[in-house]
Amino acid sequence: MLIVSGCAFINSNQYRATNNEKMGKDKFTTLKSTAVPLPVENIDTDQIIPARFLKATTREGFGDNLFRDWRYDSQNNPIKEFVLNNSKYSGKILVAGKNFGCGSSREHAAWSIYDFGFKVVVSSFFADIFKNNALNNGLLPIVVSDKFLKQLLNAIEEKPSSEIIVDLENQILQIGSVKEKFEINQYKKTCLINGYDDIDYLLSLNKEIREFDLAH
Amino acid sequence: MSIEKPKTIFEKIWDKHVVKNAKGYPDALFIDRHFIHEVTSPQAFDGLKKRGIKVFNTARTTATADHNVPTKDQHLPIKEALSRHQVETLRKNCAEFGIDLYDLGHPFQGIVHIIGPELGLTLPGMTIVCGDSHTSTHGAFGNISFGIGTSEVEQVLATQCILQYKAKTMKIEINGKVGKGVVSKDIILYIISKISASGATGFFVEYAGDAIRNLSMEARMTVCNMSIEMGARGGLIAPDETTFNYIKGRKFAPQGEKFDQAVDEWKQLATDEGATYDSVLEFDAADIAPMITYGTNPGMGMRVTDRIPTLNELKEISDQTSLSKSLEYMGLEPGASLLGKSIDYVFIGSCTNARIEDLRMVASMVKGKTKASHVEVWVVPGSKQVEEQARKEGLDKIFEQAGFELRSPGCSACLGMNEDKVPAGKYCISTSNRNFEGRQGPKSRTFLASPLSAAAAAITGKITDARELV
Ligand code: SF4
Numbered sequence: 088m089l090i091v092s093g094c095a096f097i098n099s100n101q102y103r104a105t106n107n108e109k110m111g112k113d114k115f116t117t118l119k120s121t122a123v124p125l126p127v128e129n130i131d132t133d134q135i136i137p138a139r140f141l142k143a144t145t146r147e148g149f150g151d152n153l154f155r156d157w158r159y160d161s162q163n164n165p166i167k168e169f170v171l172n173n174s175k176y177s178g179k180i181l182v183a184g185k186n187f188g189c190g191s192s193r194e195h196a197a198w199s200i201y202d203f204g205f206k207v208v209v210s211s212f213f214a215d216i217f218k219n220n221a222l223n224n225g226l227l228p229i230v231v232s233d234k235f236l237k238q239l240l241n242a243i244e245e246k247p248s249s250e251i252i253v254d255l256e257n258q259i260l261q262i263g264s265v266k267e268k269f270e271i272n273q274y275k276k277t278c279l280i281n282g283y284d285d286i287d288y289l290l291s292l293n294k295e296i297r298e299f300d301l302a303h
Numbered sequence: 304m305s306i307e308k309p310k311t312i313f314e315k316i317w318d319k320h321v322v323k324n325a326k327g328y329p330d331a332l333f334i335d336r337h338f339i340h341e342v343t344s345p346q347a348f349d350g351l352k353k354r355g356i357k358v359f360n361t362a363r364t365t366a367t368a369d370h371n372v373p374t375k376d377q378h379l380p381i382k383e384a385l386s387r388h389q390v391e392t393l394r395k396n397c398a399e400f401g402i403d404l405y406d407l408g409h410p411f412q413g414i415v416h417i418i419g420p421e422l423g424l425t426l427p428g429m430t431i432v433c434g435d436s437h438t439s440t441h442g443a444f445g446n447i448s449f450g451i452g453t454s455e456v457e458q459v460l461a462t463q464c465i466l467q468y469k470a471k472t473m474k475i476e477i478n479g480k481v482g483k484g485v486v487s488k489d490i491i492l493y494i495i496s497k498i499s500a501s502g503a504t505g506f507f508v509e510y511a512g513d514a515i516r517n518l519s520m521e522a523r524m525t526v527c528n529m530s531i532e533m534g535a536r537g538g539l540i541a542p543d544e545t546t547f548n549y550i551k552g553r554k555f556a557p558q559g560e561k562f563d564q565a566v567d568e569w570k571q572l573a574t575d576e577g578a579t580y581d582s583v584l585e586f587d588a589a590d591i592a593p594m595i596t597y598g599t600n601p602g603m604g605m606r607v608t609d610r611i612p613t614l615n616e617l618k619e620i621s622d623q624t625s626l627s628k629s630l631e632y633m634g635l636e637p638g639a640s641l642l643g644k645s646i647d648y649v650f651i652g653s654c655t656n657a658r659i660e661d662l663r664m665v666a667s668m669v670k671g672k673t674k675a676s677h678v679e680v681w682v683v684p685g686s687k688q689v690e691e692q693a694r695k696e697g698l699d700k701i702f703e704q705a706g707f708e709l710r711s712p713g714c715s716a717c718l719g720m721n722e723d724k725v726p727a728g729k730y731c732i733s734t735s736n737r738n739f740e741g742r743q744g745p746k747s748r749t750f751l752a753s754p755l756s757a758a759a760a761a762i763t764g765k766i767t768d769a770r771e772l773v
Contacts, residue, residue, distance in 0.1 A: 128625050129500055129600050133739040138720035142371065142385035144345035144392045156741050161727065185621065186501040189534060189600070190739060191718075192436035193343065194452035215504055215536055216436060220452035272468070274328055285454070286350075289462040292323055292331055296464055299322045299333050300360055 115227060115279040118206055118253040121178035124243045125170055130183055131190030132217065136199045138191075149195055150202030171203075175247045179206040182239050186210075187228075188217025197221045207253050209260065211236045222275045223285065229253065229260055235267045255280060309575035311472050312541050313507050316447045316572065320430045322464055329466040335429040337364040337459050338415045339402070341371055341393040342720070343434030347457035348396040358400045359463040365424055366397050366404040369414045373722050374683050374710035377407050386721065400460075413686020413712045416440040416654040420524065421688055423553025427542040427569040432459055437654050437736065439530040442539035443523035444546055445572050447507070449537040470536045471505055471581040476512035479588035484770035486664065487522035488656060488734065488753035490514065491529045492594035492604045494586060500602035504534030506582065509574065514588035515540060520549035521660040528655045529736050532601040541573040593769045595641055596738050596751040598629035603738075607756065607768050613638040632740055633748050634728075641750070641766045648731035649680040649761040650743070651707075651754055653717035656734035657685030659692045661754045665707075666698040668758040668772055674706040675764025681723065682707050683715040707761065719744040732760045 140152040157169050165172040181200065187210040188196060197220040200208060207227045221228045231239070242249050242262050252261040255276065258269050277283065289296075310318070323331040339347075344366070351358070358364060371386040373379075381387035390407070397404040405411040411418055416437050419425040427445040432438060436450035451465065458465050477490060495502075508530050515523065523540050530538030547566050550556045557565045592606035603626075605611070611630070614623045614637055630637060635644075651657070651665055662684065674680050682702055684690040690712055693699055702709045716723040717735040724744030725731040731749050734757050735742075738749040752760070755769040762772065 127628070128621055131600065131737075131739045133718075133737070133742050137741055137745070138370075138718045141342050141720060142389050144389060145349070146346050156745055161745065186504075186534075189500060190436070190531075190737060192434065192450035192452055194346075194434075194454060197452070212501060212504070214501070214534060216450055216452060220454070223452060223454040277327075285466045286458050286461060288328065289331060289458055289464050289466065290356075292462070292464065296322055296331070296333065296359070296462055300463060303333065303335070 114282040115206070115225065115255055117255065118179060119250055120180050120206075121176070121248060122180035122182050122209075122239070122243050122251050123170055123176045123178055124240050125181060125183040126240050128184035129186045129189055132188055132193050132196035133190055135188070135196040136193065141193060141195050146198050147202060149199035150204065153199040153203045176243070179204060180209060180251050180253070181205045181207070182209045182236070182243060184210065185212045185233070187213050188221075189214040192216045192220070194220045194224070197224045197226050201226045209236070209239065222279070225279065225282070227253070227255065227279060229269045229271075231260060231267055231269060235260075235265070238262070238265055309578040311574045311578045311580060312445060312509060312539065312572050313447065313472050314578070316428055316430065317469055319428075320447075329468045331464045332430060332467045333464055334432050334459050335363065336419070336424060336431040337463075338419055338431070338433035338435075338438070339364060339366045339456065340415050340433075340435065341368050341389045343453050344396065344456055345389065345392045346453050347434070347460055348400065350457040351400070351460055354461070356461055358402065358460050361401045363463060364402050364460065365419070366393060366402050367412055367415050367418055368393060368404075368407055369412075369712075370714045370718065370720050372407055372713040374713045374715045375722075377711045383722070410687050410691075413684075413688065414654045414657065414714055416524075416528065417658060417685035417689065420444065420520070421553070421686060423550055423556030426550065426556065426565070427546060428572050432465060436531045437528050439535070439537040440524050440528040440654055442527040442530065442537050443520060444550070445539055445542035445569065447537060447539065450531065470507040473503055473506040473508045473535070473582040473584065474580045475508055475510050476583070476585045477510070477514035477588050478512040478585065479514060480517075481514060481588045481591055482770070484593055484755060484773045485591050486753045486755055487518050487525040489591055489594045490588070491526045492596065492601070492751060493591045495529065495533045495601050496594065496604035497586070498533055498584065498602075500532060500600040501534040502602070503530070506535050508535045508538040509580070510538060510540050512585075516543065519660060520545055521658045524658070525655055529601065532736055542569045593753060593756050595756065595766060596749070597633065597635055597641060598626065599632055599738055599740050600629075601736065601738060601751060603629060604751065607642060607766065610638055610640050611635060642768065644766045645730070645764060646678060646732050646750070646760055646766060647729040648725050649674075649678055649757050650683070650716045650725075650731055650733040650735065651757050652681065652683030652685070652715050653733075653735035654685060654714075655736045656754050657683060657689065659689050661734065662689065662693050662698055663696070664754045665758040666701045668755060668769075669705040669707070669762060670701050672705055672762050674761045678761055678764050680705075680707040680761045681710060681716060683710045683723070684712050686712050705761070716743050718742060719747065725749070732757050732766065
């Protein structure tokens, strides 16, 4: 059992390993990978994972339907022009246009991106709930300036083998010789680096919450 | 004289609910009311089972089945296997963990954001969450309500708390009087068209001004419902007599003396004189007309008499790209007017506009008229109680005579997850809240509008200025 006091984070890795075979098990420190460019703005979570694929009762397998209606036509044939079907591009980093993840709060959006194999999404702006959901699942959303986003997209499109380095510890994103420092909430950073989970902290407050509930 | 700093309603409610504010951590925020449904809860219950823990306080959680349910023949088993499985999983989880479920067939079943208010579960001063972004609807009662992800649903089930950073505050004031034929849906579509689909990201919005004060409770819910469509965490309206009158006598609301005490407390919630917001926006109600969206996000809206922007009217190249992409999807031309554009489907429903006043509004316009022959019209009440009330008032007869189909409650064509879908390439004028690509079914094309505008379009078969028919 997991009611802990003192250090709220005790046991969270154990939890990850048993509960979430796949999601967010790894601790995140640095990542070096090629990237997939998706220079479309306002990508809403209905595009990331259409509602008709939200019917599973587990967290796994959503990657198959990531960007379903952009990836496949109505006969389920891959749409050649779509970037995930373009063998030129691969990698663990998705670089997308402004206001990524707006719309529905479905966490399935974060699960599908992670399940597909991405560890990082870069954009110049994220919708709130998506950002939270991503962080709760070990998927790192990185906000960069509009200018740097353009540079990144250009660099990847010019040379798909370009590698991006994500250094979470120092909060730096680098491609070739250009880099930019990114902001991240310090609490969330600690969680990612150590593979911690919010719920463990909350469980450690059990007594205080009980008292609060009674008095309320 | 109090030396306490003046606070906004948002700050008052937030501060009252912080269980712990430890250095280096977000606030542990206590949640008074938790709503769940079949789509975003199964993985959360799984988490509890794997940890071997119970629900913290079952009395604070209420469940219903809405997203996946058919809106016809609800007494029969759900045809689609995966949907059926999800609803059955909800049943099992609620039974196992001891949570009240308003299941299919129950007189209280309906869309989660419609049943909370009508049952008196949604009250002023509360913190309310649900694994659904339109939880902001409940803010119309003067509370902090917001949508969460499934990991957070698990947190709330397990601890009745959620880890959150306080949002910034924004006040949106709408002063003056709206004209005839302009309703609350037009007010919110207008605001979003002005500030864009991301204009309030990071903020919690308080709506104020006499144009808001003059709205009924149900109309206020429509406004708060769409807060998320401009990126806001949530939206709220300070409670007043309209609020108290609506709540009085509802099933789970405080009764008798307790109600009077509660009202005294609720009256203290309003933003203090001198409190400041991180951002303040003002609009003039007289500028608002019946609205319609032309693109594929709710920010791409205009007055029905306006024209779709042309590319060179937009400064940013990225906005131009978005516009061309959207218009290509919608099969529309830049610079065109939408008046007279033929439509194929009319959807009157969703947590934005499926309350009894919405249905009355539609009925008042279509009474004695019939729909255009090429149009299919679905009226989907937001809850079983709304449906019953509509029948009691004879609205079902009016709809029947008009050729509208009155269905059973659920999310229906709002999200194309159940059987109700708009076919590829077809145009639907919809009272729901999202016009995203494929939202109402793969390749479907959505025009968002008010119930009045939708009713007008149903009669004429094309996009119409509702003011001509009222
Ligand atoms: S009616 Fe639409 S927006 Fe509202 S809860 Fe259902 S799916 Fe979500």
